[in-house]
Amino acid sequence: MVDRLLDKQVRLLEYLTSSNAIFGDRGDRAIDLTYWGNSRALLDLEARFSHEKRMHKITAVFPRTFELLGNHRAEIVRQFVRACPPTDIDRLRNAQQFREFLCARGQGEPILSPYLVDVSACEFACAVVRVGTENSRPLPDNGGVKPSQGWIRRRSGLILQRCAYDVRSVFEGGSAEDVPAERETLLVIGMSDSDEQPRISEVLPVIFSILSILDDWTDPAGFGDTQELSELLRQMEQHGLIEVRP
Amino acid sequence: MDKRAQGHPAVGIGYRAAIDEWTRENLQRFDVLEITIDHCIHGSDRRRAEIFDLVGQIPLTAHGIGLSIGTDTPLDLAYLDQVAVVVERLQAPAYSEHLAFTRVPGRDLANLLPLPRTEAIAESIIAKVRTIQSRISVPFLLENITYLFEWPESDLSDAEFLNLICRETGTGLLLDLENLYLNSRNHAFDPREFLDALPSGIVQEVHLAGGVTVDDPGLGRPFFADSHSHPVPDGALDLLDYACIRQSPATIIIERDDRLGDGDEILDDVARVRARIAGQRSELVHGRSAVG
Numbered sequence: 001m002v003d004r005l006l007d008k009q010v011r012l013l014e015y016l017t018s019s020n021a022i023f024g025d026r027g028d029r030a031i032d033l034t035y036w037g038n039s040r041a042l043l044d045l046e047a048r049f050s051h052e053k054r055m056h057k058i059t060a061v062f063p064r065t066f067e068l069l070g071n072h073r074a075e076i077v078r079q080f081v082r083a084c085p086p087t088d089i090d091r092l093r094n095a096q097q098f099r100e101f102l103c104a105r106g107q108g109e110p111i112l113s114p115y116l117v118d119v120s121a122c123e124f125a126c127a128v129v130r131v132g133t134e135n136s137r138p139l140p141d142n143g144g145v146k147p148s149q150g151w152i153r154r155r156s157g158l159i160l161q162r163c164a165y166d167v168r169s170v171f172e173g174g175s176a177e178d179v180p181a182e183r184e185t186l187l188v189i190g191m192s193d194s195d196e197q198p199r200i201s202e203v204l205p206v207i208f209s210i211l212s213i214l215d216d217w218t219d220p221a222g223f224g225d226t227q228e229l230s231e232l233l234r235q236m237e238q239h240g241l242i243e244v245r246p
Numbered sequence: 247m248d249k250r251a252q253g254h255p256a257v258g259i260g261y262r263a264a265i266d267e268w269t270r271e272n273l274q275r276f277d278v279l280e281i282t283i284d285h286c287i288h289g290s291d292r293r294r295a296e297i298f299d300l301v302g303q304i305p306l307t308a309h310g311i312g313l314s315i316g317t318d319t320p321l322d323l324a325y326l327d328q329v330a331v332v333v334e335r336l337q338a339p340a341y342s343e344h345l346a347f348t349r350v351p352g353r354d355l356a357n358l359l360p361l362p363r364t365e366a367i368a369e370s371i372i373a374k375v376r377t378i379q380s381r382i383s384v385p386f387l388l389e390n391i392t393y394l395f396e397w398p399e400s401d402l403s404d405a406e407f408l409n410l411i412c413r414e415t416g417t418g419l420l421l422d423l424e425n426l427y428l429n430s431r432n433h434a435f436d437p438r439e440f441l442d443a444l445p446s447g448i449v450q451e452v453h454l455a456g457g458v459t460v461d462d463p464g465l466g467r468p469f470f471a472d473s474h475s476h477p478v479p480d481g482a483l484d485l486l487d488y489a490c491i492r493q494s495p496a497t498i499i500i501e502r503d504d505r506l507g508d509g510d511e512i513l514d515d516v517a518r519v520r521a522r523i524a525g526q527r528s529e530l531v532h533g534r535s536a537v538g
Contacts, residue, residue, distance in 0.1 A: 005367065006318035006350065013353045035398060041464045042395040049394075049471065050357040089312065089348070089356040090288060132290035 012043075017085040021047035023078055054086055054094055061095035061127040064170055065102070065120040068113045076112075079105065092127060099124045115165035115180050122167055125159040125189040126198040132157065147217035151245045152233065154214040158190040158241065162208075171200050192240055207236060217245055255452070255494070256305060257519050259512060260501045263293050268509050275513060278305045280499040283341070284312040286332045287325075301337055307451065307497055308338035308384075309420075316347030316361040321374050326381050333384055339496070340450060342387035342420040343378075345371070345408065362397035363407040368414075375415040387418045387450050392425035392472040394432070404429070405443035418450035421489060424501075427482040428457060428470045441489050449493035452486065454478045454519065455501040475504035478515050483522050490526050498523075 011032070019025040021044050031040055055077065059066050069076055084097045099120050105112070113119075166185040169178055186208040191198040203211070210223070210232075223229055236242045256277035261269060263285065269276075279300060286294055300306060310329060315321070333341050346358040361367050378386050390408060402410070412419060421444075430437035456476035460469045478500060486498070500515045 004318060005362065005370075009318055009347060010350045010353070012359070013350050013355055016355055016359075017353060036395075037398065039395045039398075041462075044464060045460070045462055045469065046357070046359070046394045050355045053357060086354050086356060087352060088354050089284075132292050 014085075016043065016047040016050060017081070018047070019078060019081050022051045022081055025078075050086075051081065057091040057094050058098045061091065062098065062120055062123045065116060065123055068116050068119060072112065076102075076105070092131060095124055095127060114182070115163075115167055115170075118161075118163040118165050118167045118180075119170055121161055121163065122171065122187065122189065122200060125161055126200070129157060129159060129189055129191045129198040147245050148219070149245055150220065151217040152214060152220050152237075152242045153217045153245075154211050155190065155240055155243050158188055158211070160208060160212055161187040161189060163187060166202070168200055168202065188241065190240070203241075206232070207241065210236070211241060214242060255490075255496060255498045255523060257498045257516055257523070258304075258500070259516065260309070260499055260503075261297065261300070261306075262503065262506060263289070263296065265506045265509070266296050272509070272513065273304055275516060276304065278307055278497055278499070280307050280309050280497075280501075281332075281336055281338070283308050283310045283329055283332050286336075287312070287328050298335060301335070306336045306338055307499070308333045308336050308341045309499075310341065310343040312348075313343045313378075314346070314348045315343055315371060315374055315378075316345065316359075316367075317350060318347075318370070319351065321377055323377075323381070326378060330382050333382060338384060340385045340387050340418070341382050342389055342451060344391050345388045345411070346391045358391045358393075360391060360393035360396060361407075363400035363402040363404070365402070365410070368402070368407060368410045371411050372414045375411060375417050379415065379417070385418060385450070386415075387420040388412065389420035389422055389453065390425055391422070392428045392432075394469070396433075403440075403443070405440050409443065409445065409448075412448055413445075419444065419448045420451040420453060421449045421493070421495070422453040422455075423482045423485045423489065424453065424455040424457065424472055424478065427479065427485055428472055431470050431481075437485055438488055441485065441492075444493070446492045447494065449489060449495050451497040451499065452489070452495045453499050453501055454482055454486065454515070456482075456515075473504060474501045477511050478518065483518060486519065486522055487526055490523070 015021050015031045020030065024044070031043060033040065036043060066073060080098060080101050084101050086094060087097070088094065102112075102120050103117055163185045165180040165182050167180045168185070168187070169180055186203055186205060188201050188203050188208075188211065189198055220229075220233055223233075233242065237244055258276035258278035258280065259269070261279045261281050269279070281297055281300075286297055289297075308329075312325065313321070313329075329341065344358050345361070347361060348355055348358055361371070375386060375388070388408065388411065390404065408419060411417065426437050426440055429435070430440070455472060455474045456478050457470055457472045458475060460471050462469060489495075498519055500512065500519065502512055502515075505511070
């Protein structure tokens with residue numbers, strides 16, 4: 001039976017994204033040398049070029065994470081290649097793949113820094129905020145309920161991140177080698193029009209809880225009607241954490 | 247005034263968000279900017295706004311990187327419809343894409359790969375080009391790519407393959423001279439033979455760029471890579487001279503994706519291209535008066 005072009009293209013891409021082609025490893029994908037003959041060295045070069053382009057996108061999102069990987073960087077990247085072939089041209093999608101790989105890999109992995117997952121989460125959130133993906137969020141229909149004046153929601157573009165370590169020092173000019181304190185840290189990551197870089201701020205648990213349920217326009221009366229709460233919501237608006245419907 | 251309306255090729259660069267501010271400061275130095283359509287489709291609101299803000303300030307042309315026309319699956323019509331909207335919004339005179347494939351279902355190399363150059367594959371591309379032409383309101387152009395390897399069953403030359411598709415569909419060519427230059431060095435053929443084989447008038451746009459030499463121990467010889475990171479080599483500019491004897495591109499774009507901070511180098515490339523065009527026009531005028 002004659003191969004369709006698609007079958008050949010699939011086999012070619014499986015090879016070009018394999019650790020065989022990229023690192024010269026044995027194992028996961030072989031190339032049909034009867035078919036490709038002496039083109040193998042060129043295919044391997046193509047594979048390395050493409051891999052470098054992909055990793056360039058990923059390292060641009062995770063500079064501190066890669067610093068933390070230190071001597072393990074090459075081995076982690078090798079494992080990433082084996083586990084996660086590229087599925088999209090987009091920089092953030094590739095970064096997301098790497099982050100998910102690290103999260104899965106980080107579970108009970110003693111050689112990696114215990115706060116690596118938190119650092120990578122914050123770096124990924126910064127990249128998402130910077131690109132402004134969240135800004136494209138359409139106004140929710142609120143389940144058919146028309147929002148009224150004075151209703152509130154989390155400001156568009158904010159990302160909430162719960163960390164096991166206080167990794168802010170890593171992003172505040174400190175070295176990635178300065179070990180952050182191990183304590184639950186509730187972070188809000190966002191960027192206003194006047195900011196050149198995303199801001200990473202710690203917030204109180206009560207504020208984090210309120211923000212985490214404010215995906216849609218919500219009637220603040222549902223939270224109660226105390227002066228304390230009104231003051232808290234006013235401060236959250238002042239700090240750009242929530243929007244109030246005019 | 248639009249240089250294209252005066253019969254000169256418009257000379258410009260590929261717009262890159264990373265140098266948006268620098269590009270705006272130097273806008274008067276370019277006749278045209280090339281917009282990567284996929285940056286409009288997938289980019290952030292801010293990036294999209296920056297791009298669309300250029301409409302009316304300078305002529306824009308539209309270039310795609312996400313179609314993967316060569317993947318042996320039906321075209322992504324939803325993507326094409328998005329392209330059509332962006333092209334219209336940019337008021338672009340043409341939409342170009344690479345004669346290549348980058349992905350298969352479930353795997354995306356994000357790198358341009360060649361196709362087997364056979365009549366059967368050309369037929370499948372011809373059908374796809376016709377679909378594109380039916381959905382996009384401006385002329386569609388195909389771009390020649392640089393490639394490291396070739397498919398064993400290829401039995402047409404680069405020019406024969408391109409010509410066949412262009413002839414059957416009436417589509418024009420975005421001639422990437424850097425790609426031609428690199429291919430000719432990597433695969434040891436005469437790039438002028440390729441240019442000689444193109445019908446006069448087929449080239450609508452030109453790309454130029456500068457790459458790097460790669461010394462790979464597995465190959466035993468240096469390879470030249472299209473990295474869009476360095477000044478356009480004189481060899482590619484010589485090919486521009488040669489191509490423009492029989493071709494009259496409306497637009498010449500210098501592509502730069504790396505070392506973007508060196509703006510003077512980019513402006514110097516623009517000046518070198520303009521000097522070549524001016525030199526060629528002067529030669530043509532001189533030649534005509536000598537004859538006449």
